[in-house]
Amino acid sequence: MILEVKNGYFGYAKDNTILKDISFTLGEKEIMTILGQNGIGKTTILKCVTGILKWQQGQTLIDGKPIGPSRESREQVNIGYVPQAHSLSFPYTVREVVTMGRARHIGLFSVPSKNDRKMVEQAIDEVGIGYMRDKLCTQLSGGQLQLVFIARALAGEPKALILDEPESHLDFRNQFMILNLIKKLVRERGISCIINTHYPEHALRISDTTLLLGRDSYLFGRTGEIITEEKVRDYFGIDVRILPVPYINKEIKAFVVLDNLDSRQDVCSCSK
Amino acid sequence: MIVKQKNLKLAWMALLSLLAATFFVSLFWGRYLISPGEVGRILIDGLRGVEQDGMAASIVWGIRMPRTLLNVLVGAGLAIAGASFQGLFQNPLVSADVLGVSSGAAFGASFGILLSGINNFTTAMALVFGILSVFMTYTLSKLRGESSTLSLVLSGMIISAVFSALISLIKYVADPYDKLPAITYWLMGSFANASYSNLKLVGAPILIGIAVLLMLRWRINILSLGDEEAYSLGVNPVKIRLVIIVMATLITAACVTVTGVIGWVGLVIPHICRMIMGVDHKNLLPTSCIVGAIFMIIVDIIARTATAAEIPIGILTALVGAPFFAILFKKTKGGWQ
Numbered sequence: 001m002i003l004e005v006k007n008g009y010f011g012y013a014k015d016n017t018i019l020k021d022i023s024f025t026l027g028e029k030e031i032m033t034i035l036g037q038n039g040i041g042k043t044t045i046l047k048c049v050t051g052i053l054k055w056q057q058g059q060t061l062i063d064g065k066p067i068g069p070s071r072e073s074r075e076q077v078n079i080g081y082v083p084q085a086h087s088l089s090f091p092y093t094v095r096e097v098v099t100m101g102r103a104r105h106i107g108l109f110s111v112p113s114k115n116d117r118k119m120v121e122q123a124i125d126e127v128g129i130g131y132m133r134d135k136l137c138t139q140l141s142g143g144q145l146q147l148v149f150i151a152r153a154l155a156g157e158p159k160a161l162i163l164d165e166p167e168s169h170l171d172f173r174n175q176f177m178i179l180n181l182i183k184k185l186v187r188e189r190g191i192s193c194i195i196n197t198h199y200p201e202h203a204l205r206i207s208d209t210t211l212l213l214g215r216d217s218y219l220f221g222r223t224g225e226i227i228t229e230e231k232v233r234d235y236f237g238i239d240v241r242i243l244p245v246p247y248i249n250k251e252i253k254a255f256v257v258l259d260n261l262d263s264r265q266d267v268c269s270c271s272k
Numbered sequence: 273m274i275v276k277q278k279n280l281k282l283a284w285m286a287l288l289s290l291l292a293a294t295f296f297v298s299l300f301w302g303r304y305l306i307s308p309g310e311v312g313r314i315l316i317d318g319l320r321g322v323e324q325d326g327m328a329a330s331i332v333w334g335i336r337m338p339r340t341l342l343n344v345l346v347g348a349g350l351a352i353a354g355a356s357f358q359g360l361f362q363n364p365l366v367s368a369d370v371l372g373v374s375s376g377a378a379f380g381a382s383f384g385i386l387l388s389g390i391n392n393f394t395t396a397m398a399l400v401f402g403i404l405s406v407f408m409t410y411t412l413s414k415l416r417g418e419s420s421t422l423s424l425v426l427s428g429m430i431i432s433a434v435f436s437a438l439i440s441l442i443k444y445v446a447d448p449y450d451k452l453p454a455i456t457y458w459l460m461g462s463f464a465n466a467s468y469s470n471l472k473l474v475g476a477p478i479l480i481g482i483a484v485l486l487m488l489r490w491r492i493n494i495l496s497l498g499d500e501e502a503y504s505l506g507v508n509p510v511k512i513r514l515v516i517i518v519m520a521t522l523i524t525a526a527c528v529t530v531t532g533v534i535g536w537v538g539l540v541i542p543h544i545c546r547m548i549m550g551v552d553h554k555n556l557l558p559t560s561c562i563v564g565a566i567f568m569i570i571v572d573i574i575a576r577t578a579t580a581a582e583i584p585i586g587i588l589t590a591l592v593g594a595p596f597f598a599i600l601f602k603k604t605k606g607g608w609q
Contacts, residue, residue: 047500050503050504051503051504052500052503052504078506081504081505083500083501083504088497089362089363089496089497089498090359090362090364090496090551091551092493092551092552093550093552096493096550096551096552100493100494100497100505101505103491103494103502103505103506103507104505104506104507106490108488108491108512109487109488110490111489111490111554112490112554152505156505156506
């Protein structure tokens with residue numbers, strides 16, 4: 001499916017709009033990354049696209065058709081959302097959590113059917129967490145929990161997958177594994193994908209398009225054209241080099257941070 | 273400790289047989305002991321429509337049967353309402369009266385006793401004020417312009433505090449030789465007034481509440497993830513939450529109305545059931561019903577047989593339940609964490 005956002009505006013407080021005039025298009029089987037500093041509105045974009053939050057102006061279109069403003073019509077759009085790994089209020093087993101991903105396919109007064117259980121097992125196997133399907137989610141590590149949430153989103157048979165910093169809190173081996181998993185899902189399931197990330201090299205590695213979000217402006221385009229040394233300097237205020245590293249018969253781009261351009265600015269400008 | 277998926281059916285059967293067994297014990301055990309064989313005969317005769325007279329038959333059919341049925345209804349109702357609320361508010365420490373229904377109903381009953389003693393008017397007052405208090409809590413929580421669980425719980429605390437203060441006020445002004453003891457005993461809870469007319473009064477609301485909650489049992493899982501994740505999974509939590517609150521309130525108000533305030537059941541039975549069956553509300557809710565009913569029957573048998581005078585059941589649910597819970601808690605090392 002093709003997912004479009006046209007002129008989206010959003011702010012949590014009335015006089016403070018954090019997203020202004022956002023437009024982008026996510027094509028079929030494409031991966032899009034969103035990069036930007038902490039607190040700049042990356043997660044907010046994802047929540048507006050999935051319908052957890054509501055655009056104040058503008059709209060999301062699926063295959064050219066706008067999603068209506070009502071909650072109900074937004075519920076029908078099948079977009080799987082994978083939140084950042086967080087602890088659950090009750091110690092559900094992995095299988096129970098993944099089953100909850102079927103919610104939109106299960107009637108209000110029903111319980112999961114045989115078909116639902118089949119889809120759940122399939123999602124669990126696809127993500128490769130079959131060995132821990134009966135474990136309690138409270139006993140899992142952050143990386144394992146992230147996989148469980150991905151499986152939960154897949155169990156809902158989504159047409160697009162939206163992931164909020166899926167590789168944060170993970171060691172680099174697991175980061176790599178998550179990225180490969182996303183690539184595999186896009187290839188095999190034919191779904192589209194939007195990913196928030198803090199790692200430009202991850203974006204360079206897996207995404208087709210990139211949205212670089214700044215405080216008052218943003219850039220959207222092919223990843224190679226967006227993540228360049230000049231643009232990263234403009235948007236993050238740091239001096240970087242992007243270097244090609246030859247590997248077998250392709251080039252992998254390495255991202256090296258050199259220096260902070262503006263020494264007055266704090267290392268982490270987290271405040272909104 | 274947690275029952276495996278494939279043994280679930282076996283566990284259901286075991287719990288149901290235990291319920292049937294305690295139910296039967298409750299019919300023959302008491303200050304007036306009737307032999308199990310005779311109770312069996314009386315039951316079969318009664319069901320076949322044979323005319324019966326004599327002390328034993330009237331005790332079994334007239335006194336113990338309605339009382340035990342009420343035990344089952346109230347135990348199952350309080351437990352399932354507690355389990356639903358714990359899922360809904362994502363907090364294993366809330367109980368069914370978190371929104372103020374118990375204190376509201378208790379105030380209504382106290383006020384009724386103050387005005388006219390224990391009669392049908394009192395019962396009606398308890399029911400009206402129980403539902404009114406939750407309505408007030410819900411309206412208050414909306415004042416902040418959102419219906420989050422936090423604002424609901426806070427509003428519940430406010431309303432409960434007001435009604436608790438009003439109960440104290442009523443006790444303070446009540447006649448200390450007549451009305452005050454009546455109010456105090458009522459607040460401790462008792463099944464002594466159980467009768468078929470009581471059963472008729474509260475049977476329908478409790479059964480309807482239980483049925484609706486059981487139908488929604490899997491949805492409570494989704495609601496226990498919080499509103500944002502519920503939306504992201506394609507579920508609108510607001511309406512379902514309202515339905516669950518209304519049903520749990522209906523159950524609790526009906527229970528408080530006929531038996532007074534019985535604490536601890538709605539809090540601890542769901543915990544015990546999580547240790548047996550796991551946290552999936554699909555299994556937890558029906559288990560809570562059965563275990564709640566068993567627990568209530570056993571505690572009520574103790575309440576009416578342990579001493580010459582009947583012990584208020586609100587005291588016993590805590591005295592029996594707390595040590596039992598402590599043992600389970602130690603055995604499972606905190607169990608479900």
